[in-house]
Amino acid sequence: xxxxxxxxxxxxxxxxxxxxxxxxxxxxxxxxxxxxxxxxxxxxxxxxxxxxxxxxxxxxxxxxxxxxxxxxxxxxxxxxxxxxxxxxxxxxxxxxxxxxxxxxxxxxxxxxxxxxxxxxxxxxxxxxxxxxxxxxxxxxxxxxxxxxxxxxxxxxxxxxxxxxxxxxxxxxxxxxxxxxxxxxxxxxxxxxxxxxxxxxx
Amino acid sequence: xxxxxxxxxxxxxxxxxxxxxxxxxxxxxxxxxxxxxxxxxxxxxxxxxxxxxxxxxxxxxxxxxxxxxxxxxxxxxxxxxxxxxxxxxxxxxxxxxxxxxxxxxxxxxxxxxxxxxxxxxxxxxxxxxxxxxxxxxxxxxxxxxxxxxxxxxxxxxxxxxxxxxxxxxxxxxxxxxxxxxxxxxxxxxxxxxxxxxxxxxxxxxxxxxxxxxxxxxxxxxxxxxxxxxxxxxxxxxxxxxxxxxxxxxxxxxxxxxxxxxxxxxxxxxxxxxxxxxxxxxxxxxxxxxxxxxxxxxxxxxxxxxxxxxxxxxxxxxxxxxxxxxxxxxxxxxxxxxxxxxxxxxxxxxxxxxxxxxxxxxxxxxxxxxxxxxxxxxxxxxxxxxxxxxxxxxxxxxxxxxxxxxxxxxxxxxxxxxxxxxxxxxxxxxxxxxxxxxxxxxxxxxxxxxxxxxxxxxxxxxxxxxxxxxxxxxxxxxxxxxxxxxxxxxxxxxxxxxxxxxxxxxxxxxxxxxxxxxxxxxxxxxxxxxxxxxxxxxxxxxxxxxxxxxxxxxxxxxxxxxxxxxxxxxxxxxxxxxxxxxxxxxxxxxxxxxxxxxxxxxxxxxxxxxxxxxxxxxxxxxxxxxxxxxxxxxxxxxxxxxxxxxxxxxxxxxxxxxxxxxxxxxxxxxxxxxxxxxxxxxxxxxxxxxxxxxxxxxxxxxxxxxxxxxxxxxxxxxxxxxxxxxxxxxxxxxxxxxxxxxx
Numbered sequence: 001x002x003x004x005x006x007x008x009x010x011x012x013x014x015x016x017x018x019x020x021x022x023x024x025x026x027x028x029x030x031x032x033x034x035x036x037x038x039x040x041x042x043x044x045x046x047x048x049x050x051x052x053x054x055x056x057x058x059x060x061x062x063x064x065x066x067x068x069x070x071x072x073x074x075x076x077x078x079x080x081x082x083x084x085x086x087x088x089x090x091x092x093x094x095x096x097x098x099x100x101x102x103x104x105x106x107x108x109x110x111x112x113x114x115x116x117x118x119x120x121x122x123x124x125x126x127x128x129x130x131x132x133x134x135x136x137x138x139x140x141x142x143x144x145x146x147x148x149x150x151x152x153x154x155x156x157x158x159x160x161x162x163x164x165x166x167x168x169x170x171x172x173x174x175x176x177x178x179x180x181x182x183x184x185x186x187x188x189x190x191x192x193x194x195x196x197x198x199x200x201x
Numbered sequence: 202x203x204x205x206x207x208x209x210x211x212x213x214x215x216x217x218x219x220x221x222x223x224x225x226x227x228x229x230x231x232x233x234x235x236x237x238x239x240x241x242x243x244x245x246x247x248x249x250x251x252x253x254x255x256x257x258x259x260x261x262x263x264x265x266x267x268x269x270x271x272x273x274x275x276x277x278x279x280x281x282x283x284x285x286x287x288x289x290x291x292x293x294x295x296x297x298x299x300x301x302x303x304x305x306x307x308x309x310x311x312x313x314x315x316x317x318x319x320x321x322x323x324x325x326x327x328x329x330x331x332x333x334x335x336x337x338x339x340x341x342x343x344x345x346x347x348x349x350x351x352x353x354x355x356x357x358x359x360x361x362x363x364x365x366x367x368x369x370x371x372x373x374x375x376x377x378x379x380x381x382x383x384x385x386x387x388x389x390x391x392x393x394x395x396x397x398x399x400x401x402x403x404x405x406x407x408x409x410x411x412x413x414x415x416x417x418x419x420x421x422x423x424x425x426x427x428x429x430x431x432x433x434x435x436x437x438x439x440x441x442x443x444x445x446x447x448x449x450x451x452x453x454x455x456x457x458x459x460x461x462x463x464x465x466x467x468x469x470x471x472x473x474x475x476x477x478x479x480x481x482x483x484x485x486x487x488x489x490x491x492x493x494x495x496x497x498x499x500x501x502x503x504x505x506x507x508x509x510x511x512x513x514x515x516x517x518x519x520x521x522x523x524x525x526x527x528x529x530x531x532x533x534x535x536x537x538x539x540x541x542x543x544x545x546x547x548x549x550x551x552x553x554x555x556x557x558x559x560x561x562x563x564x565x566x567x568x569x570x571x572x573x574x575x576x577x578x579x580x581x582x583x584x585x586x587x588x589x590x591x592x593x594x595x596x597x598x599x600x601x602x603x604x605x606x607x608x609x610x611x612x613x614x615x616x617x618x619x620x621x622x623x624x625x626x627x628x629x630x631x632x633x634x635x636x637x638x639x640x641x642x643x644x645x646x647x648x649x650x651x652x653x654x655x656x657x658x659x660x661x662x663x664x665x666x667x668x669x670x671x672x673x674x675x676x677x678x679x680x681x682x683x684x685x686x687x688x689x690x691x692x693x694x695x696x697x698x699x700x701x702x703x704x705x706x707x708x709x710x711x712x713x714x715x716x717x718x719x720x721x722x723x724x725x726x727x728x729x730x731x732x733x734x735x736x737x738x739x740x741x742x743x744x745x746x747x748x749x750x751x752x753x754x755x756x757x758x759x760x761x762x763x764x765x766x767x768x769x770x771x772x773x774x775x776x777x778x779x780x781x782x783x784x785x786x787x788x789x790x791x792x793x794x795x796x797x798x799x800x801x802x803x804x805x806x807x808x809x810x811x812x813x814x815x816x817x818x819x820x821x822x823x824x825x826x827x828x829x830x831x832x833x834x835x836x837x838x839x840x841x842x843x844x845x846x847x848x849x850x851x852x853x854x855x856x857x858x859x860x861x862x863x864x865x866x867x868x869x870x871x872x873x874x875x876x877x878x879x880x881x882x883x884x885x886x887x888x889x890x891x892x893x894x895x896x897x898x899x900x901x902x903x904x905x906x907x908x909x910x911x912x913x914x915x916x917x918x919x920x921x922x923x924x925x926x927x928x929x930x931x932x933x934x935x936x937x938x939x940x941x942x943x
Contacts, residue, residue: 020787030694056298062791072254078212079252094253098261109287177359
């Protein structure tokens with residue numbers, strides 16, 4: 001069971017991390033456009049569309065990745081003080097009540113949205129002669145589906161936790177506040193100035 | 202165990218306090234749709250407190266209640282209601298995906314992670330702590346300043362508090378500082394980045410309330426600074442009144458070790474740095490060091506003079522030539538002016554003749570004169586030091602010294618510079634305030650160099666390597682946004698690139714010397730190409746050149762930059778930092794933007810149910826005055842900040858408050874500033890004060906959570922005071938946007 005859960009985690013993570021690199025593309029694209037528009041007075045009307053697409057793909061496809069790493073913001077006022085079993089109980093109830101319904105609706109509606117756009121061969125209206133928009137709209141059902149699968153995995157995790165009283169483990173990922181790494185960052189200066197210590201991840 | 206109980210009780214009581222009145226007050230016999238809306242609001246708060254991911258709570262509840270609303274409105278046909286609900290949902294989702302305001306969030310977040318990983322907080326703290334050594338409570342003040350700068354650039358509360366907990370807390374405890382004061386300074390300071398722009402919170406508010414992010418940034422700047430200053434003043438007063446809380450540093454702790462060149466040049470520790478360096482450069486002393494490194498040192502020492510000189514020249518140009526452009530005949534005259542300027546700088550015979558006089562007494566070398574005549578084209582000087590550190594640098598620094606060091610030479614030179622411009626266009630004399638500014642700057646520089654002994658010079662060099670790059674990055678990003686030169690999205694993208702450059706530069710500097718020179722030798726030509734295009738552009742803008750930047754140069758410099766990025770990534774092993782920042786950016790953006798997806802579906806359902814009208818009717822029936830309304834709304838937000846986080850408060854409750862503002866004639870911009878300041882308290886209010894938990898995570902075991910909370914309380918009081926100040930004197934926030942966007 002655990003291996004299936006981790007496999008789904010891995011899929012979500014890979015897709016999310018792939019989409020994550022679009023931030024680099026977005027940064028360079030806008031940086032390039034700023035340079036081109038201001039310095040070379042040579043603006044490109046399609047940049048607006050392209051940056052929207054990069055941004056939309058970035059956060060939509062990273063949704064499942066974030067869920068798999070338990071990264072979506074939670075109200076912590078009670079949750080943090082619950083026993084794991086209590087946490088799992090409330091999570092399970094609310095996954096079934098809110099998540100499944102909401103995301104299934106999103107996938108269904110998104111698919112409809114995408115096929116309509118595809119049938120019309122819809123193009124972006126932001127700039128004249130805009131790029132086709134339906135691949136971008138396809139992201140909604142795709143991201144929804146990923147989230148749904150990841151959500152089902154989370155539901156299984158809740159059930160396991162209810163049974164065993166402990167949360168099943170997840171694979172590690174970069175953390176915003178990784179105390180060990182931050183410690184290494186601060187102390188590597190005092191101990192040695194060799195950058196190899198910082199390069200070690 | 203007992204402690205856990207207490208926390209649980211607290212949460213349960215809040216939950217009951219929300220749920221019970223709703224259940225009791227509901228007119229169960231005569232429910233309207235609006236009442237369902239209110240019920241939905243109460244339910245969502247309860248559901249969020251149960252700890253389910255907020256984005257999906259909002260989305261699920263929004264879908265359910267949107268269905269109810271459509272079902273009731275469309276005559277009870279479930280199929281129609283489902284179709285409408287699905288349409289609403291996907292439209293709202295797509296709306297977030299194409300939101301022009303939210304697109305800057307991942308970019309700012311990315312910039313923050315890159316800057317955080319540039320690993321300069323330690324240098325920053327150390328240099329600020331040495332620079333502020335004489336101030337009462339110096340370590341705590343340095344902590345606050347470090348936090349303010351670093352948190353502003355990164356916007357990541359957790360990382361800032363953790364890092365400062367590792368750096369500043371041990372330092373303060375070693376120095377015998379009061380535990381509570383130290384903890385309070387770290388936690389309160391770490392949260393400043395949420396308020397001081399460029400901050401993500403203001404983008405989220407702007408996107409929710411439909412207020413321009415640019416105006417919010419302009420408006421939040423001074424309140425943010427004010428809050429930081431209030432913190433610092435508080436710490437200094439406490440330290441002054443009771444030195445036991447924050448003992449001053451001992452004399453040995455304040456001593457800074459001199460680096461190689463100053464150590465060789467210095468004859469006495471109290472000796473003034475600049476004159477000593479100048480005599481050394483003339484070659485009477487310290488031949489062992491070599492002229493080149495001496496000149497480098499001199500350039501560093503003169504940097505403030507150079508920067509202010511260029512800045513003032515730019516301002517002078519702007520104020521004296523502006524009216525010509527406004528006139529109808531201006532176009533022709535502008536053209537001839539730039540032609541004249543071109544010939545001047547082309548063969549500097551004419552130009553340097555006029556300028557020789559003021560420079561001659563300052564400098565011996567002939568090239569200096571021509572260099573001064575080119576002062577009108579400021580960036581040219583900037584370009585030179587990186588490309589060729591040798592003779593050119595001498596010429597320009599010497600010229601700059603002549604321009605700004607001595608008082609009379611400085612003002613003479615700038616007056617002389619204004620002269621050639623006068624030939625071409627009808628220029629106006631610079632207004633009085635310009636000469637006042639010039640005088641003040643020159644006086645300040647003279648004062649600076651008068652007190653700049655070797656010790657201070659070392660501290661200044663430390664600051665130069667840590668404080669100024671970061672401050673420059675923040676101010677450049679913020680300045681271009683606030684002055685309307687670039688949209689927040691553009692500024693954020695360029696800021697991210699700046700963050701990358703910063704990270705690469707710091708990692709390169711951390712390398713052993715031999716490797717560093719090898720790396721820099723590869724970097725400099727690439728940078729020279731990029732700078733060439735930028736300098737050309739600057740010359741074009743200041744009308745020295747009429748032909749636009751050629752396309753080939755543009756492409757060449759962009760290619761050079763991309764090559765540099767790839768090269769730097771490999772050379773200083775940035776792959777790890779980069780991929781970590783990329784993944785963290787994705788997770789944070791997904792978190793915020795999915796929350797937006799959820800909340801926009803939720804608020805659409807709330808509007809469909811007519812919950813807004815019910816609330817509006819109720820609030821209006823209370824007959825509040827504007828003041829009462831403001832106090833009440835801020836109080837509600839303050840209370841909500843205890844159990845909830847700022848993201849939730851903004852995306853759920855702002856859509857409810859914003860429509861009410863028009864009824865009470867409140868500016869949504871002003872309201873936003875108050876809310877942003879108010880939500881600072883949400884970070885310091887237990888039990889979900891994130892800052893406290895981050896600090897606890899790295900503090901020594903004997904530091905208790907209660908001590909940290911107790912230390913945060915005075916700072917929370919200061920936040921409330923700041924809120925009142927902003928409310929009583931709205932100009933603190935509204936002055937800048939009013940001046941800029943009349």
